[in-house]
Amino acid sequence: MKKIAILGVGLLGGSLAMALKKKKDIQLVGWSRRKSARQKASYVLKMVSRLEDAVDSAQIIVICTHSSHVVKILPMIANAADPDALILDVSSVKSEIIREASVYPWAPFHFVPCHPMAGKEKSGVEQADEKLYQGKVVFIAPLKSSPRKLIQKSVLFWKSVGGMPVIISAGQHDQFVALTSHLPHLLAALLTNIYGTYKKKNPLIETAIGSGFRDFTRIAAGNPSMWNDIFQMNRKEIKFFLGQYRKSFLKFEKELTKTKSSYWKPFFEKSKKIREQI
Amino acid sequence: MKKIAILGVGLLGGSLAMALKKKKDIQLVGWSRRKSARQKASYVLKMVSRLEDAVDSAQIIVICTHSSHVVKILPMIANAADPDALILDVSSVKSEIIREASVYPWAPFHFVPCHPMAGKEKSGVEQADEKLYQGKVVFIAPLKSSPRKLIQKSVLFWKSVGGMPVIISAGQHDQFVALTSHLPHLLAALLTNIYGTYKKKNPLIETAIGSGFRDFTRIAAGNPSMWNDIFQMNRKEIKFFLGQYRKSFLKFEKELTKTKSSYWKPFFEKSKKIREQI
Secondary structure, X not given: OEEEEEEOOOHHHHHHHHHHOOOOOEEXXXXXXXXXXHHHHOOOOEEEOOHHHHHOOOOEEEEOOOHHHHHHHHHHHHHHOOOOOEEEEOOOOOHHHHHHHOOOOOHHHOEEOEEEOOOOOOOOHHHOOOOOOOOOEEEEOOOOOOOHHHHHHHHHHHHHOOOEEEEOOHHHHHHXXXXXXXXXXXXXXXXXXXXXXXXXXXXHHHHHOOHHHHHHHHHHHOOXXXXXXXXXXXXXXXXXXXXXXXXXXXXHHHHOOOOOOOOHHHHHHHHHHHHHOO | OEEEEEEOOOHHHHHHHHHHOOOOOEEEEEEXXXXXXXXXXXXXXXXXXXXXXXXXXXXXEEEOOOHHHHHHHHHHHHHHOOOOOEEEEOOOOOXXXXXXXXXXXXXXXXXXXXXXXXXXXXXXXXXXOOOOOOOOEEEEOXXXXXXXXXXXXXXXXXXXXXXXXXXXXXXXXXXXXXXXXXXXXXXXXXXXXXXXXXXXXXXXXXXXXXXXXXXXXXXXXXXXXXXXXXXXXXXHHHHHHHHHHHHHHXXXXXXXXXXXXXXXXXXXXXXXXXXXXX
């Protein structure tokens, strides 16, 4: 009987619990900081109110809290978990978490930072889906001195819920997601806020919303605390791509001062070609 | 027997033909400039190679070409169509088309500029769908001196294919879609092009693409000629919102030079709230 503890049972933790609870020989225990969150999650798995009780003798602990809480929880786990415990997280930022975790000499032998490329713009355990991880890339960004065996254990864990593990350096991971996830979130939020201000004076603009606008802005409905953590902890990489975006943006804006421009069409041709390969 | 001519049979024209051809007492004829386009469309409706033959004695003519061709086609229609003909278009830009059309004194008595908020990022008649207009807003931006009866005819036409007509001024229309459609297209294309350049050096970034990036960039695959026309013809309104976006963008970028900022979280909270109301 293997004990698996899930800390922070929202969309990601809840989906994990759903995928795991059908397996044999697994004892599943969940913990969330807030009572309301525990109550909501209790239809999925057994929830306990003390973190220590959740992790007590657990062989696998998956931290599914927001990025800024991951490393704060680590020492509490270390004191109560199984001596051979594997600790994973699922947060969108890896370098900063590794930097913070490095103060614990035991970290490389237990903690393997992970990031499944799975999610929805809606958070909360009520959004959980047992198939959330199926076919999804799960980035694994190990600490430098982690033993190969520990990393292998985390690979097997994610495969067991249908994920596709990809081992990557934390720096590369953070740069990738800054471009494919964090920057788009900001760009969508900027447009959504401009739309909101405009709509106050021109409510009829609602009629001009098509599927394009809907899809483009969907990510802007993401959890603000989670995104605040991400922007704080992956600030450096986001700033880099923000700078690149600014340059392209200002270049296009300048071209738009001309009544005709041979710049526009090749620009749109390029993006069409790239997008069609995705 | 009513004759309806569709000029330019791609996604929008083809979908219209599919929705109309099941109706009784309608003779449907299509025309496309290019032979290959006519051949592709011939499985949907009867296609002819001469525009004059398509519009000859037609009571309703729907121009489904790109924005820059709409008014060029108008005089050819006027010479051959029924003396009471109703002429519609479906393009994304209205003020410039009205300005161009105003050189024809007969325009207000025949031509009613329209824009259905229906489309896909993929173009061509092979994407056509008889339900494309069902439940979709169709903007109608009449010329100033158009008789009420003519406008009413265009309202009934769009209702007959399931659309929801909304009468609007051309100026308001162009401002609305600049914000909800044209600016998002540019923002998505900018990000897509940066991604494309980055990917050349870092092909592994493909693994970091989730549904958020996919949805955000989907519109960037739109037809480049169509978008070139739109940016040229609705340049003024796009520039206005581009300026607003630039200000918000630079403000956020400045806030991101701080290691912590009380600006980020309320910003994300605002966008979440607005997006959830859409």
